[in-house]
Amino acid sequence: MTTIYQELLLAHYQNPKNFGRIIHPGKTITVANPLCGDVITMDVIVADGKVKEIKFSGHGCVISRASGSLLTEYAKNKSQKELLKLDRAFIIKLLGIELGVNRIKCAMLPLEALQKLLI
């Protein structure tokens, strides 16, 4: 069985990129998965239709935190329009692992936050 706890994801879990708060964010949102207690707060600054700065914080499992780290890295300097098109298949590719029905929700939480911010 291939483990989802690979070096890459564990590295993003232990030292997540863009983890923290933006002091004067353009927009802020908090999303949660009450079933497992994951909470993510995401701050963003958008200019000229592009994400200029993005940070996330909160607590969650390896999957949700690694997903937040990878997604925020990806989102920088991408256009709002492009980011709103991202879907489940993209997140699975970004993480590079297969996820069962019970864990896909963890992986999707950061994208839910991002897209709610950009709408």
Added chain:
Amino acid sequence: MTDIRKIKRDFPVFIHNPGLVYLDSAATSLKPQSVIDKLAEYYTKYPANIHRGIYRISEKATEEYEKSRIAVMEFVNARRFEEIIFTRNTTESINLIAYSLGRQIVGADDEIVTTVMEHHSNFVPWQVLADEAGAVFKVVDINGDGCLDVNTSNLAGIITKRTKILALAYVSNVLGTVNPVKKIIRAAKKINPKIITVVDAAQAVPHMPVDVRDLGCDFLAFSGHKMLGPTGIGVLYGRYDLLNSMFPFNFGGGMIKEVTIEKTEFPPPPARFEAGTPAIAEAIGLGEAIKYLQTTGMDKIAAYEKKLTAYAIKHLIESFGADIRVLGPKTADNRVGVLTFAFKNYHPHDIAHILGEENICIRAGHHCAMPVHNRFGLAASARMSLYLYNDYYDIDKLIDGLKKVKKILK
């Protein structure tokens, strides 16, 4: 219980999943071959609908179905078989009381009392009922060890003459705590003899002898699938005079005495509460599960699980010290083998996922008990739970698995 290998052999899941370490019996139990065979027996030999079938295989199905009711009656020591209602599960049993009795007796400014350690199934129906009726919803707290913050001396401050319903768990599905239900019921009835007591025994009936007459409860609910039986079959025990005063919960076939265009008359319990074709195979399978438990002996099962629980607590604490925080009682007394824990700052989903990769099954989440998690300041937790087919080796595998979790997550 002396030879655990014999017991494991009765459960075919271990043949199909070699090395399986199943520690999630509080969610659902595994099934012995005899129960699986009994389901197949119904479907192959007398797969007819029950009651009113004037032919041999329907009569046989009816006989087996009603034999199961008698088995349940004897198992929990009810006075008569009419006191045993077959439902889908504990949740439906409790909802039945809330709808058929709760809505008749609870009015504005009355009170419903429950506890913070309840499963949502014995919490939400009462919360909603109180809200609808304009009644007061009182929630009894617990202490740091996960025991109810209630005793015969302070109960007078909680239960009053206006308290219509007291709903509480016999055993907590998160903390494993065995509540002093008999004492609490007796004290509550002293304050208010008319109080209706509802016991959620979903985590008790599979693991210890339960006697409804000794407890003195008015209602007691449990599920078949947690006690080696099939899914989709549950039980509501209710005192006959109460059941007989209650209105039906569902309407339809099987629960009428006479229907005319003007009106319908309802039969006495249990038929009044079993509308539609019931889970026939599952009810018959539950009877077989009870037979298995009785042959093994409920006292023996309880004693064996207590030894395993003590072993698990000791080894968890010895192996991980302050890294592990066991919720609920810290000794094997007054508790069952449901051990919920927080492990460092690891997310319960990660713990369960890594253990899952080692073929070790535990549960992660809030276990349908969010109020008690809030009480301990946790969003979720990891839970292992034991049953008669577990052994010391299973606990050792769990400890090894948790060591691996620590190695991976640092």
